[in-house]
Amino acid sequence: xxxxxxxxxxxxxxxxxxxxxxxxxxxxxxxxxxxxxxxxxxxxxxxxxxxxxxxxxxxxxxxxxxxxxxxxxxxxxxxxxxxxxxxxxxxxxxxxxxxxxxxxxxxxxxxxxxxxxxxxxxxxxxxxxxxxxxxxxxxxxxxxxxxxxxxxxxxxxxxxxxxxxxxxxxxxxxxxxxxxxxxxxxxxxxxxxxxxxxxxxxxxxxxxxxxxxxxxxxxxxxxxxxxxxxxxxxxxxxxxxxxxxxxxxxxxxxxxxxxxxxxxxxxxxxxxxxxxxxxxxxxxxxxxxxxxxxxxxxxxxxxxxxxxxxxxxxxxxxxxxxxxxxxxxxxxxxxxxxxxxxxxxxxxxxxxxxxxxxxxxxxxxxxxxxxxxxxxxxxxxxxxxxxxxxxxxxxxxxxxxxxxxxxxxxxxxxxxxxxxxxxxxxxxxxxxxxxxxxxxxxxxxxxxxxxxxxxxxxxxxxxxxxxxxxxxxxxxxxxxxxxxxxxxxxxxxxxxxxxxxxxxxxxxxxxxxxxxxxxxxxxxxxxxxxxxxxxxxxxxxxxxxxxxxxxxxxxxxxxxxxxxxxxxxxxxxxxxxxxxxxxxxxxxxxxxxxxxxxxxxxxxxxxxxxxxxxxxxx
Ligand code: PMP
Numbered sequence: 038x039x040x041x042x043x044x045x046x047x048x049x050x051x052x053x054x055x056x057x058x059x060x061x062x063x064x065x066x067x068x069x070x071x072x073x074x075x076x077x078x079x080x081x082x083x084x085x086x087x088x089x090x091x092x093x094x095x096x097x098x099x100x101x102x103x104x105x106x107x108x109x110x111x112x113x114x115x116x117x118x119x120x121x122x123x124x125x126x127x128x129x130x131x132x133x134x135x136x137x138x139x140x141x142x143x144x145x146x147x148x149x150x151x152x153x154x155x156x157x158x159x160x161x162x163x164x165x166x167x168x169x170x171x172x173x174x175x176x177x178x179x180x181x182x183x184x185x186x187x188x189x190x191x192x193x194x195x196x197x198x199x200x201x202x203x204x205x206x207x208x209x210x211x212x213x214x215x216x217x218x219x220x221x222x223x224x225x226x227x228x229x230x231x232x233x234x235x236x237x238x239x240x241x242x243x244x245x246x247x248x249x250x251x252x253x254x255x256x257x258x259x260x261x262x263x264x265x266x267x268x269x270x271x272x273x274x275x276x277x278x279x280x281x282x283x284x285x286x287x288x289x290x291x292x293x294x295x296x297x298x299x300x301x302x303x304x305x306x307x308x309x310x311x312x313x314x315x316x317x318x319x320x321x322x323x324x325x326x327x328x329x330x331x332x333x334x335x336x337x338x339x340x341x342x343x344x345x346x347x348x349x350x351x352x353x354x355x356x357x358x359x360x361x362x363x364x365x366x367x368x369x370x371x372x373x374x375x376x377x378x379x380x381x382x383x384x385x386x387x388x389x390x391x392x393x394x395x396x397x398x399x400x401x402x403x404x405x406x407x408x409x410x411x412x413x414x415x416x417x418x419x420x421x422x423x424x425x426x427x428x429x430x431x432x433x434x435x436x437x438x439x440x441x442x443x444x445x446x447x448x449x450x451x452x453x454x455x456x457x458x459x460x461x462x463x464x465x466x467x468x469x470x471x472x473x474x475x476x477x478x479x480x481x482x483x484x485x486x487x488x489x490x491x492x493x494x495x496x497x498x499x500x501x502x503x504x505x506x507x508x509x510x511x512x513x514x515x516x517x518x519x520x521x522x523x524x525x526x527x528x529x530x531x532x533x534x535x536x537x538x539x540x541x542x543x544x545x546x547x548x549x550x551x552x553x554x555x556x557x558x559x560x561x562x563x564x565x566x567x568x569x570x571x572x573x574x575x576x577x578x579x580x581x582x583x584x585x586x587x588x589x590x591x592x593x594x595x596x597x598x599x600x601x602x603x604x605x606x607x608x609x610x611x612x613x614x615x616x617x618x619x620x621x622x623x624x625x626x627x628x629x630x631x632x633x634x635x636x637x638x639x640x641x642x643x644x645x646x647x648x649x650x651x652x653x654x655x
Contacts, residue, residue: 038054038056059086060086060089063093066079067094079094081239082105102239102249102252103241103250103252104243105239105241105245108138108198109130109138109139109197109242110126110127110129110138110139110196110227111139112126112141113188114141114143114145114152115143115203116145116147117202117203119202120155121159122202123141123155123200123202124152124156124159126139126200128159128163128173130172131169131172132163132168132172135172135175137175139172140177141177143178143181144186149178152178184209191215191216195215195217195247197241197246199219200220200227201213201219201220202223206222207221218251239251271294275294275298279294279295279298313482313508316452317538318398324541324542331344358550361540362553363377364557365548368556369382369528372560375500379530380530381531381536381540382548383527384525385516385526386512386529388543388547390415390455390486391422392539392543393482393510394422394453398419400424402450405427405451405455407456408430408457410628410630411455411461411462412457425448427451429442429446434594435463438471439474439478443474446479453482454481455484456484457486458485458490461488461489461598461636462623463594464596464636466494466597476508482508482535483506484510484512485511487511487512488516489597489598491519491570492570492574498511503531509532514528515528515556518569518570521555524552524555526552526556573639580639585603589652592604600637601636605633608624609624609626612624615652618651620651622636622637622638622648623637
C-alpha cells in the first residue's frame with residue numbers, strides 16, 4: 038500500500054484499514070464477512086465495476102456517495118487566461134486514464150489556438166503521455182459565439198471539475214448551475230482541490246451533478262429531526278393536523294390529535310401577554326438594559342462628578358446628557374397625552390425606523406412589508422439590515438385596503454409592517470379603520486409613521502389606539518410641523534416593553550444636550566407652532582388650487598400633509614427647468630405608481646408665489 042496514503046490516514050485518526058478493492062470489496066462491506074465488517078455508507082471512486090457494485094449495494098440498505106465514472110474537466114477561458122496554465126490543467130485530467138475527458142470552451146479563437154499549441158508542447162514532456170494522448174483524442178476545444186452560449190453549454194454538460202479562467206470568473210460562477218467543483222481564476226488549479234485546498238476529489242461525473250452533490254464533510258453525517266409540542270402548540274396546529282388526517286381518512290392519526298386538543302381545552306388559558314417578546318430577535322432579548330452610575334445614584338444628589346472623564350469647564354455642554362431624556366419626555370407627555378414610559382426619543386424618527394429593524398428582524402431571515410409608494414428609508418434600512426422588503430402597492434388613487442394588503446404578505450417571517458399616514462409621497466391620510474384591521478389581523482409589529490400627522494384633521498392619529506394594541510408603534514417627528522428638522526429629534530410612541538427594548542438597542546446619549554434644550558424651547562412656544570401649521574394649511578389649499586389650474590397639470594392628489602403630489606406633463610423637464618431657476622421640488626417620476634409626479638412642499642407665501650410664477654411658464 039502506498040505509504041503516503043497510510044501516513045495521511047494515520048494523521049486523520051483512521052484506526053482500521055482493509056487492503057481490499059474491486060467489486061468484491063464493495064460486496065464485503067455491504068454484507069460483512071469474517072474479516073470485513075458490514076458498513077453503513079460506502080464512499081469513494083472506483084472503476085465501472087466498482088460503480089455498478091456500489092449501485093447494487095445501495096439497494097441493500099447501504100448509502101453511497103454517488104455513481105462516479107471517468108474523470109472530466111472543463112476550462113472556461115477568455116483572453117485573461119494563461120494558455121500554459123490551461124493546457125496543464127487539461128493534461129492533468131487527461132493523464133488519469135484513456136477514458137478521461139478534458140474540454141476547453143471559449144469565445145476567443147486566439148485562446149483556442151494558443152492552448153492547443155501548449156497542449157502539444159507539454160504532452161510531449163509527460164511520462165504518462167501514452168495515456169494522456171488517448172484521453173486527448175476524446176477531448177475537445179470548442180469555440181462558441183458568446184459568453185452566454187459558454188455558460189449554457191457548461192450547464193448542459195455538467196462537468197465534474199470546472200475551471201473558470203475568465204476576467205469575471207465570480208460572476209460566471211453565479212450563473213453556473215451544474216458543475217461538481219468550481220475553480221475560479223488563473224491560480225485555482227484542479228490539483229489544489231485534489232490535494233490541499235480542502236475541497237474533495239470525489240465528485241459526480243457524466244452529468245450526474247444534476248442529482249448529486251460533491252462529497253464533503255456533510256456526507257459523513259446524518260440528520261435527525263426532533264420536536265416538542267406545548268399546549269400552545271397543540272392549540273395552534275392541532276386543527277390542521279386533524280383536518281389533514283381526516284382528508285386522508287387516517288382516523289387514528291386524527292384521534293391522536295383530537296384527544297390532546299380535548300385535554301388542552303380543559304387547561305386554564307395562560308396569559309398571552311403583549312405578544313411582543315416572541316417577535317424580538319433572540320439575541321436582543323438577552324441584552325442588559327443600559328444604565329450608568331449616575332442613574333443608579335441619582336437620588337443621592339451628587340455634586341462632584343469624577344466618573345465619566347468629562348472636562349469640568351464649559352457647563353452645561355461638558356456633561357453627558359441624561360441618556361433616557363426624562364425631562365424632555367415629561368414635557369412631550371403633557372402635550373401628547375401619552376405616558377413618558379411610552380415615548381422613545383431618537384436622532385430623528387429615522388433612528389426609530391432603523392431600531393425597529395435591529396430590534397425585531399433577524400438579518401437574512403425575517404421580512405418586513407410596507408405600502409408602496411411610501412417613504413424611502415424603510416427600504417434603505419431593510420437593505421442595510423439584510424431584511425427582505427415586500428413593497429405592496431396601494432390601490433387605485435393611492436387608497437389603502439387592509440385585506441388586500443394583508444393578503445400580499447405570504448411569509449410567516451414577516452415581522453413588521455410599515456404604514457405611512459399621511460403617506461409620503463402621496464400625501465393622503467389612510468383611514469384609521471383600515472389601520473385597525475391590520476392591527477387586528479397581522480400578528481407582528483405595526484409601525485404607523487405619522488411624521489405629517491399635525492397637518493391632518495384632528496382625531497386621525499393612530500396614537501389613540503396605543504393602549505388597545507401593544508404591537509403598535511407610532512412615529513412622530515420634530516422635523517415637520519415643529520419646524521425643527523435641524524435638531525434631529527424624532528419620537529416613537531409604543532408599549533413600554535417596546536420602548537425598553539429600543540432603549541437597550543440604541544446607542545447611549547443618542548439625543549444630544551443641545552437638541553434636548555432646543556426641543557424644550559419649542560414646547561414652550563406651542564402657539565407659534567399652531568400658527569405656522571395654520572398658515573401651511575391655508576397655503577396648501579391655495580397652492581393646490583393654483584397648480585390645478587396650470588396648463589402643465591394633469592392631476593393634483595388630495596393631501597393631509599405639508600406637501601402635495603401633482604402629476605404633470607413632463608416631470609423631469611419641469612424639475613430641471615425649476616432647478617435652473619434655483620427652485621427645488623422633489624421629482625418622484627421614477628417611484629412606483631408616480632410616473633410624471635412632482636412632490637411640492639408648502640413653503641412661505643413668498644416662496645410659493647415664486648414657484649407658481651415659474652410653473653406658469655410651462
Ligand atoms: N417618516 C417620513 C414619512 C418622512 O417623510 C421623514 C422625513 N422626510 C421621516 C420619517 C424622517 O424624519 P426625521 O427627520 O424625524 O428623521
